[in-house]
Amino acid sequence: MTRRASTMPPLARLIGCGLLALLLIGPPSHAAPSLRYPAAPESDVTLPLVIHGALDLPQVRPLLDAFHRDHPWFAIHYRNLSTLALHERFLGSPGEADVLISSAMPWQYRLANDGHAQPLETPAARRWPAWARWRSELFAVTFEPIVMVVNEAVIARFGEVRSHADLLTLLERREETLRGRVVTYDPTLSGAGYTYAIEESRLSPRYWELVAALGASEAALAGTTGEMLEGLIEGRYLVGYNLLGSYARERLADHPHLRIVVPEDYTLVTQRLALIPRRAPHPAAAQRFVDFMLGERGQQVLARETPLGALHPALEGPGTAAALRRRLGEALRPIALGPGLLATLDDLKREALLSRWRREFARRERR
Template sequence: MTPPRNHRLVALLAGILLSSLSLGVMAQARLHYPALHDGPTQDGRANSRLVIHAALDTPLIAPLLEDFQRRNPDIEIDYRNLSTLAVYRTFLDGRDDQRADVVMSSAMPWQYRLANDGYAQPLDSAAARAWPAWARWRHELFAITFEPVVIVYRRDVAEHFGAIDSHADLLERLERHAEALRGRVVTYDPAASGAGYSYAIEEARLSPRYWELVAALGRVDAALVGTTREMLEGLATGRYWIGYNLLGSYAREFAREHPELEIVVPEDYALVTHRLAFVARDARHPHAARRFLDYLLSEHGQRAIGELTPLGTIHPALHGPGSANALRERLGDALRPIDIGPGLLATLDDLKREALLSRWTREFQRAAQPADTPAAPPSETSP
């Protein structure tokens, strides 16, 4: 599979943007599960192999792979955990020794580009046909998780400044308590983070007060970082008190060990991102690949996602914590899943990116503290 020249150019230009879409610190790792049967299974099927490339840390995916293999003991599994950029580049390189059967990534625009350019094959199964139309593109590209973008703050913030339940609350706190919060707020740097940039594009479209919020962040000298991990670790140590636009699935996992943190799915509007998966058009093990994707879309597989990982589920039959149904019942139309469609390609447009980042920087710096009156570095204490 030889990638067209324009794909090589896109991959080159997208480097900085894509490299931060994951949590960061995500070195390449592998998981390997030999088939549980040495010979043919009871129904006569010969052993098969499945190669998965994904941007999902091995501790999160391992329980799902083990559950899938218990149900499919004839399949040997080779899982490679890569950065989102490496998932994209490795797929387009198309080397036989690195070719994936299934590709999964949270880099929604790049997954959509691959499917739109003909690199995915359709999945014709009952689960695929029943999958919600808003959570797929044709029958080739499927959202398998439901992951809100959240606000996280230290619980004692509510005692001093009031609880934060929405973007409007956050804006009010930043404007009213600017001095007290100076240096204590953290968010994505949209110029260095693909996630931060993607969220900025969506929020600029959704909220008429988005640019006021960006200005308020500048006014409190908000720290700009590249990953959700950096935000969570800073919140846990007390360096930061409020974090804006964190990936909710990772925040949920982190908060299990840090009960001092409060996670808020904003009630006025909440972006929702997805991990998108497809079976490669030229998969060397298409039967095993289709079985795995079908598993991820099945009620059982989705229940495993909900019970074994912090990743939210989409299946219409599920209503447990973190599921799309549970969040919709609580927040209704305030949930704004990022659409799986041509609009995703806009995030790859260089001119659009430059225009949005220029305005973001202008609004943030316009309200920032003057350079001749620097704020004192924050101490590692609670509010």
């Protein structure tokens, strides 16, 4: 019998990481947490800048702090929203925000594709990697792997788990031991889980075997990375599959018995996408901020002071895409920024994939 994760953690606001944000969790838009940075009193000119982001305040604060130090004449208002609330608020008030930042890659792409974004033609934007931008209107600004989390007790008893193939073997051989002690996304409810399912079904010929093995182990199904991390920390689960690596890295820093595994066979990578709305009220301010995020200064902040990961091609060292690429090479599979994202929003394709997921997840339970 399929188990749902039993509690909703204090970290429920982490739903902002969901790529489609189908869960109606997160602060209502009218009460969204926010940060305000007043312009410096000595500034001769005060320029407003309004940013809406599906990015929690502790993670975005270092970036905003650095930008404000370098540009003290901007009066910045950052509003933190879930991806769903951000998208709906924009459609209702397309002239409210100067910048949108969201991990809802399909929805951000649709906004740009439908003509809601304006171009950025700065040197940094023109130099940005072609795979990390769409035209000059949509830019990936983070590099966040999708990971597993494994309790050290499992590794000590059954050996290393380094890949999806290792996880499949573990689930098949230790089904009884791990029954009810594994947790993953519910793709029928979670946009993140749904998007990862689409990508993995394309990447791996053994993906559906893994889904069946998860079903046989009676894996708990959760709606957010935060929910999974809470259960792993509390000891209710021993293995977590397909968690957002940036949140896991930050949350598990003080829990050494939980190991973050970046799979060696293939690792999905999601990115937060930034765009400047065509009706942005302060377009010059928006251009300056997005240019900062794409420049070495802003990307260094992301690499060194946040768990989000920087993808600037000139940056090396921990917290950069270059470091991950050196380690994993062709195993890294960034979710492509292109027309394929729109397919994830097609109702018929969505229902077809979810029907198979339900069938495969339940297949071994009927034996």
